[in-house]
Amino acid sequence: MRPSTGRRRGISVFSSTEMKLMQSNPIKSEADLDEFEPATGDLELAERQALRRVVGLSTELEDVTEVEYRKLRLERVVLVGVWTTGTVADAENSLQELKLLAETAGSQVLEGVIQRRQKPDPGTYIGSGKARELADIVKSTGADTVIADGELTPGQLRQLEEIVKVKVIDRTALILDIFAQHARSREGRAQVELAQLNYLLPRLRGWGGNLSRQVGGRAAGGVGIGGRGPGETKIELDRRRIRTRIAKLNRQLAEMSKARDTMRARRQAREVPAVAIAGYTNAGKSSLLNRLTGAGVLVEDALFATLDPTVRRSRTPDGRLFTLADTVGFVRHLPHQLVEAFRSTLEEVADADLILHVVDGSHPDPESQLTAVREVFAEIEADKVPEIVVINKADAADPLVIQRIQNREKHSVVVSARSGEGIGELMAIIERDLPRLDHEIRAVVPYGRGDLVSRVHSEGEVLKVEHGDEGTLVHARVPSGLLAELERYAEPAETLR
Numbered sequence: 001m002r003p004s005t006g007r008r009r010g011i012s013v014f015s016s017t018e019m020k021l022m023q024s025n026p027i028k029s030e031a032d033l034d035e036f037e038p039a040t041g042d043l044e045l046a047e048r049q050a051l052r053r054v055v056g057l058s059t060e061l062e063d064v065t066e067v068e069y070r071k072l073r074l075e076r077v078v079l080v081g082v083w084t085t086g087t088v089a090d091a092e093n094s095l096q097e098l099k100l101l102a103e104t105a106g107s108q109v110l111e112g113v114i115q116r117r118q119k120p121d122p123g124t125y126i127g128s129g130k131a132r133e134l135a136d137i138v139k140s141t142g143a144d145t146v147i148a149d150g151e152l153t154p155g156q157l158r159q160l161e162e163i164v165k166v167k168v169i170d171r172t173a174l175i176l177d178i179f180a181q182h183a184r185s186r187e188g189r190a191q192v193e194l195a196q197l198n199y200l201l202p203r204l205r206g207w208g209g210n211l212s213r214q215v216g217g218r219a220a221g222g223v224g225i226g227g228r229g230p231g232e233t234k235i236e237l238d239r240r241r242i243r244t245r246i247a248k249l250n251r252q253l254a255e256m257s258k259a260r261d262t263m264r265a266r267r268q269a270r271e272v273p274a275v276a277i278a279g280y281t282n283a284g285k286s287s288l289l290n291r292l293t294g295a296g297v298l299v300e301d302a303l304f305a306t307l308d309p310t311v312r313r314s315r316t317p318d319g320r321l322f323t324l325a326d327t328v329g330f331v332r333h334l335p336h337q338l339v340e341a342f343r344s345t346l347e348e349v350a351d352a353d354l355i356l357h358v359v360d361g362s363h364p365d366p367e368s369q370l371t372a373v374r375e376v377f378a379e380i381e382a383d384k385v386p387e388i389v390v391i392n393k394a395d396a397a398d399p400l401v402i403q404r405i406q407n408r409e410k411h412s413v414v415v416s417a418r419s420g421e422g423i424g425e426l427m428a429i430i431e432r433d434l435p436r437l438d439h440e441i442r443a444v445v446p447y448g449r450g451d452l453v454s455r456v457h458s459e460g461e462v463l464k465v466e467h468g469d470e471g472t473l474v475h476a477r478v479p480s481g482l483l484a485e486l487e488r489y490a491e492p493a494e495t496l497r
């Protein structure tokens, strides 16, 4: 924590245009600032920010890509957290994670501060005295944004902005922003936009027209709110547009989820068991999928590298086919708007026959990651699915920490997706825990039905194949769908050995 730099408030932090604005609406002392009247406060702040935005975004071009725009937008940030429970180490881990999130969003973190409090200040999140210290830090570091480690009310965001004089965003907005940058598929983009709009809607008044910028270009672009003046009519209009857009996105997503359901139903009809790889972001889920299937999925030392689930086929050592799905990573306090919006994607986890819950053994606090992930499992009703805890990054982890997790998690396996250590053991566990959906059959398949024989090869487990006079003699374990088709060619019981 930085020492207090005193209760200074230099005018030099403002541009000349802003100074003019302040003269026409003078703030004489900090006391005035504290008792700011919300109604005029909204207007004044929004105008000041509108001006600030023009100054800061002189490079704002029509064709600048969204990511570049975001980088401009959130370049130099100061982090702030309120530490209510737990140890100093917990509080620091939390801010460390916020730093990774901020960096993932493309910003440079200049400083981070935490305040010990019973609970966040209802008005300004951190205490108002601390908020002024924060303002000094912002000024001396030249930061353009403050990111708060929590979900702030619209009022808290506004009041903190009034004190620190730069844009304030919260953890939820930051995570939404990262998702928006990473979403690639049509469904993923629609889900993120829906989450952003739901976050935006109740905050529209508090942040005035400026909000469309804060929540991200896509949401803003999608509804066409450029956000100039925060006039009531404009806000009403924006609200209506947002609601219309939300309704449309919900309809589109329902369509897309139907397509996904069909695909899943097809997989289920074939009785191929489904394994979902889930876990905290950056735990190594995609690396594990690659290691198990050679899928070649993007692996990155970044949070939320994966947003679109990849499904691959794999086989157990005894030859049974199963699907393996990589999924979006979880994080503590995953914004509920995101969980809601990503519900259909997350169903992939809830509908699985087995979950490989990957945890990063080299993380300072893997246990709290396990807990955070299980909270999301409960929310999406995936908590009834059998779970194997896969303690990953064994090559980098402290053996004592691994031991500690193993003691707590009886159903666990230690692996390194990087070195391959423990992967064989993991496969053996998958084989043991996968539901056995297959039936054993011996059949003589006529040569004209080569299609059935190839299905036995791809969907079932072949025990023996011979070529006889009347057809292919197949002894195999197959799912029931295929069994039904093979039964007419089944060998009479008495010939079975």
Ligand SMILES: Nc1nc2c(ncn2[C@@H]2O[C@H](COP(=O)(O)OP(=O)(O)OP(=O)(O)O)[C@@H](O)[C@H]2O)c(=O)[nH]1
Residues within 6 Å of the ligand: 280, 281, 282, 283, 284, 285, 286, 287, 288, 298, 299, 300, 301, 302, 303, 304, 305, 306, 307, 328, 329, 330, 392, 393, 394, 395, 396, 415, 416, 417, 418, 419
């Ligand atoms: N040392 C070590 N690093 C690993 C291991 N597995 C993954 N990593 C690294 O951890 C980082 C994250 O890996 P990913 O596979 O992208 O993790 P993820 O869980 O898919 O992450 P998101 O999709 O972002 O949620 C990458 O830098 C990997 O190289 C491992 O076994 N050992």
Ligand SMILES: [Mg+2]
Residues within 6 Å of the ligand: 285, 286, 287, 298, 299, 305, 306
């Ligand atoms: Mg991934």
